[in-house]
Amino acid sequence: MSQTASQPTTEPAEEGVPPHRYTPALAQRIELEWQDRWEREGTFHTPNPVGRLSAGFDRVADRPKTFLMDMFPYPSGAGLHVGHPLGYLGTDVTSRFRRMDGDNVLHPMGYDAFGLPAEQYAVQTGQHPRVTTEANIAAIRAQLRRLGVDHDERRTFATIDPGYYRWTQWIFLKIFGAWFDEEAGKARPVEELVAELDAGTREPAPGTDPSGRPWAELSDVDKRRVVDAHRLAYLHEAPVNWCPGLGTVLSNEEVTPDGRSERGNFPVFRRPLTQWMMRITAYAERLLADLDRLDWSDSVKQMQRNWIGRSTGARIRFAAGDRTIEVFTTRPDTLFGATYVVLAPEHPLVAELTADAWPDGTDPRWTAGAATPREAVEAYQRQASRRSELDRQNESREKTGVWLGTTAANPVTGGELPVFIADYVLTGYGTGAIMAVPGEDTRDWEFAHAFGLPVVRTVQPPAGFDGGAYTGSGPMINSSSEQVSLDGLTDKAAAIAAMTDWLVASGHGEATTTYKLRDWLFSRQRYWGEPFPVVYDADGLPRAVPESLLPVLLPDVDDYSPKTFADDDATSTPEPPLSRVTEWTTVELDLGDGPRPYRRETNTMPNWAGSCWYYLRYLDPGDDTQMVDPELERYWLGPRTPGDVGGVDLYVGGMEHAVLHLLYARFWHKVLHDLGYVSSEEPFRRLVNQGYISAYAYTDERGFYVPAAEVVEEGGRFSFEGRPVNREYGKIGKSLKNMVTPDEMIGAYGADTFRVYEMSTGPLEQSRPWDTKAVVGSQRLLQRIWRVVVDEGTGAVRVADEAPGEDGLRALHKAIAGVRDGMATLRFNVGIARIAELTNALTAAYGADTPVPRSVAEPLVLLVAPLAPHLAEELWARLGHEESVAWAPFPVADERWLVEDTVQVAVQVNGKVRAQVTVPADADAAALEAAARDEEKVAAQLAGKTVRRVVAVPGRLVNFVVS
């Protein structure tokens, strides 16, 4: 680690170095030349089958298509470090391989440019976010170009381009204009809902009309309210995650488990506000079920499953006076053991259920010291709402709550159960109310213990059980009434089924399924985001801006900074920056009933909106007539076989998006599918999460970081300027003083060496440490490959049209097979090892003065072309080819040369290798055994022993089992 990144680069050939050696200076010259030529000739322009970008499709019409892409970067001001390109290079190598191997390859790149960090960076620097963002995009684009990636530049765009976000807004309108038909299990346009309501063939969905009057009797405005309540994008007043420090609300996914903002780490509070929501919960079942049809890693699928959080159980209704409390439980079998009921503090029935006075003799633990239930409840509710999630965690989960002063009837026992509110019951999950079964639930047991509530066991714990809640299985006890008995049942599923049957028969409940997934909070109080294509009319109801008026342009303003508050000011109210732009917020429109004044929506969309559908726009980002041409969508993303989900063939990106981006994008895609805009059911058929590159960082005795590049190691100890330092392992960053950039590496070695090094350090999915010192190994490999083709002294091509020897052919075809395997499995390190083997074999077989057979040298160049494309282009041209190597066919291994004439096989005695024998490759078991017995050492080992068994595997080994 003592080596610094920068090394002499552009000096003239040093003394003693052959003039035509593949030095960093030569590599850089070659790379710049080829990058210019690729751009000039449009080498990586991918033809579409139809439309604007279809020129040249004839050439690829008979090829299969491959669409592969990276998660597009967020152009922050920090620039790229050596960790960032790993995934981009992985797709680039794959893209180049697939093209050479005969596919029509689409490999585009774009920029995700709206969002908080860009806005914050702009606020810091005092420049408009568009200016800083576009500068950052230009910088990253230049870095990527210098790496030699084969993106089709014509398809590049940023999510902030009005020509792009116009269609983001268009999709929003489609979602706003749709509702989820539960019977059909899919989204449909709201016009169809209205038609069915008008025709009387459909009733409004439960909960969409609080008045409960028949549809035909509703006023126009009330009808619109009912329809709005059905929409997939809807306004909703509910407790949301309000982050005063950022001045915006956040989605559940953007809040960390300890109740802070993922961006900025500010406290987040639950606060009721009216916000735009996306009804992703309607798709919970399909989002869950279709995971099984995707070629994604188990870990990402499992994370999505956990996030969706499907639970099956039962709804059970408890009578409480003239009200009904509905609870959700996964254990209806334990209903006989329910000894109290708990509502979430925010539950809508709390106020109505709260009694006027405590009965005489109320346990003081139940009242929290308040004079009346109402006082106790209101105090508890206030306390719960003011507490951030973080505070809740800090209290080590001690159970708190208060009694409402009322009871509810256990439907199966008739017993009167006290009703509490407690913050261990969460609003928004299930019904926001539970039946508490302390005998079989740990949390309920803790609460019962703290409040002196009775415990009734309904599952017999095993002998020796040490008390507390018993959550295991066992025979049912104490579970018998005149109407139903579960006693003696030992199978949990059977007990659940029996109780559920009784609940249904008696009308007290039914089986149901709930999800942890909540609807997606879709509005932000930010400037730097897509404006909503929505205006409000005189009734205060939202109206869609007509498609013909899209895009709704983000107005240019002087003051785009968000209104933020003290971190802990939980009662502050969001103020979107756009609400200050008064000349923009009011607008006169004709929405079919004459020109009228409207008020614009001043929230903006969250960062995730632009990334939800960008893969579709790559197909033709310049199309200003439609989001995507359906024919292009079918060609690039459509199902390959009936039942196939379709989607991008390879999507590479970081694990950090396992839930957020990937779940939102799947949701939007399914809506677009339901509405008929895309034929594919999923956006990303195959997902690969590339590993991270980490690095060592070093701190001195004061705890300050010291430049990692200048730390020296001796005997396992590390020092900087002669003083010992501590080593830690983790992220790469400027502040950690261990930053190494691709530009530095390209300056020291050239892009090809950097590419080969990054690809050689392990399978794409694996995380790995950065080691600047090891990069030189890749440089040496490329130098040796260069030397196979070019005479370092004269610069002449040193290949000859002569037949290679059999050894050479075997080495070549073994390498071809290995490289193909590595490419297919994204284990480029294996492919590079095989290329190195072949190169070493050729170097050994052909001295500096011996020409290398063209029929071996050329395939070697083709093998390395996806990895080191500039070097390969240069050698390919010097070998006399005029067309780019990018379109040359990738070598195919010939089976004949993958088998040897003779093979060395190991001879084992009792599983231990004792000798090697050389036999013809096609020697059968008998011949193998005979050869083995003839071998001197084997004969000695077998002498005087009984051979009980011989296992002879042709081509592999012989094993004598002796005693």
Add this chain to the structure above:
RNA sequence: GCGGGAGUGGUGUAACGGCAGCCACGCCAGACUUAGGAUCUGGUGCCCUCGGGCGUGCGGGUUCGAGUCCCGCCUCCCGCACCA
């Protein structure tokens, strides 16, 4: 606590159930050199009495044969976590 993944030389890694460590970095030796932080060649898992022995986190099992398959632990990484 629950879920997912991983443990192989000094380091990154490789190995259809069949010779553990391919290919590299580093290190050692040599060549060419005024010089080497360049380049090239060779060596390099550990132990050894030079016969060999031991080795893929630990302990069992299946098998003629296990880094690989099965069971039970340990450690590390990632995610979730009062979700009824």
